[in-house]
Amino acid sequence: MKKIAFIFPGQGAQYSGMGKELACLYPEAMEVFDQANEVLNIDIKKLCFDGPEEQLNITENTQPAILTTSLAIAAILKNQGIIPHMVAGLSLGEYAAFSTADSIAIEEVIPLVQKRGKFMQEAVPIGVGAMAAVMGLSKSQMIEVCDLAADYGIVEVANFNCPGQIVIAGEIKAINKACEIAKDMGSKRTKILPVSAPFHSSLLSSAGTKLKNELDKIKFKETKMPVISNVDASIIGDVSTIKNNLIKQVSSSVLWEESMNKMIAEGMNTFIEVGPGKTLTSFAKKISKEITCLRVEDVKTLKETLKALEGWEVETGK
Template sequence: MKGPIVFMFPGQGSQRLGMGKDLFESFAYIRQNFFEAADDLLGYKLSELCFSGDEQQLKSTQYAQPAIYMVSMALHALFEEYEIGCSAVIGHSLGEFSAVAAAKGFTFLEGLQIVAERGRLMQQAQQTHSGSMAAIMGLEVMELEEICKTYREEGVITIANYNGPSQLVISGEDHLVEKAMLEAAAAGAERVVKLPVSGAFHSQLIANIIPSLKKKIEGIQLQELQVPIVSNVNIDFVTDQKQVSQVLLDQAIAPVKWEHVVRKVMRDIQVDEFVEIGPGRVLSGLVRQLDTSAKVVNIDSLKKFEAWQKN
């Protein structure tokens, strides 16, 4: 008998060609209720893009976000089919929308409407307010915060992701990100890597998307969550629909405090296992870095789900 489980859902960057195809081919109800339903709602073949489309197109924000959400929820349907629940849900950026859907805050298709609009707006923001992001590894948070503070009078530069004690991501205007990267390397960062995105997500550079995103979120009748989400915005257990609606809006420009979320869950729930549901295994790796004794599994295929069930 498994103890308390926490479901984790990945964000943008976890997409890959072929994701979800095994579910599409194996289960008629998943094919109809997720892949075909998404294609119908969006008016284009998102499923084909996931299975055999152009890799560069799949990487673009406008398509990557609904694609990851769709596949994550199709995988989650396996857990529902076998009545496997959880004690809480968490998600990394985009993954919070999957988490809310898993907790029954809105239906799959309602969430898809929001996610598709979020991806479109962010793609548009990239084109109108270009910026960039970079991963900074092996540097203390305080040191990186001081570096960002140094350049803040010149424009927008901030820590966008707190993934671990020394695994951070900065976001902001191109020239300031470049300056911060050089200074971080000079300060002793083990690795400094420009991320393959053309936008400054989780920063004020994309604040112009908020009014349209708010309108989209408010157009959906959110329900009280059946299990709590620990949001990256307030690092607290939330079930109230108004609070959920607000954090889903705020998190677009707020930093992703993943380390804080995971530590909160570890502290307040006697978690038996963290289960990452969706393409990729980034979150599983981050949890293991925070606690090497944590029991973690990533489920990104039918084969992995079946293997996990047997354990």
């Protein structure tokens, strides 16, 4: 029996043209893009479909663009009768998860993440912070690396993505030193990431404060399906916990590997990455060999996923 979880990508998955092919074929997807245009002060649909890349890569544009694309694709799956048992999203993707779980309306969540992107970018001046992916070290080793590099500035674990890949964030000098230490400890590779701020570090605490003011204006509802939280890999559904965790999430480590393992422990065996890119599918395959990994970002991957799910309604009794 297939137990389906939707997983939604975060910042970095964006590219010019995302969502265009599907939106032109599926009115329910185009409707989401049109809704986004109505509530934003930019033509997010044109930005997703046609770029330019330099505008798309500005954080306060990137976040609503990825979110809109993910929600448009989720609308197609819903219309095809594919309703997840559980949802989760990496960082920004967590907002798509809450919207899919009917906790926050599309017209509220899209402008919210635009402001989130703006707050996150404003928290640290460009050129001060950085992020790096470190391959081949364990969680305990990476915590030790950050401790050893702390004399050079703030450096913290930002994302526990999957076995063998952990992301760190902090001040540039400390990040560079941490990469040196990681290599000395046996890291296979380190890579400075093309991001404009040290996301999910204490340097972004001011963004969380500003985000709280915006979250307080929004009427969240209890979730209609379980959502796994980034900050502690727990199932959350009540409104107060949702808001508190979204505030913490801005400056706390994303426990993605632990979140995936929680969903697997809860019986999820089929994971669909809903949105641009295939990063989460790659992580999932490294986390467990026992699960089915699917994704939807264009017509080809939609057809492949629907074919893989043939007979799903019968199996689940839906």
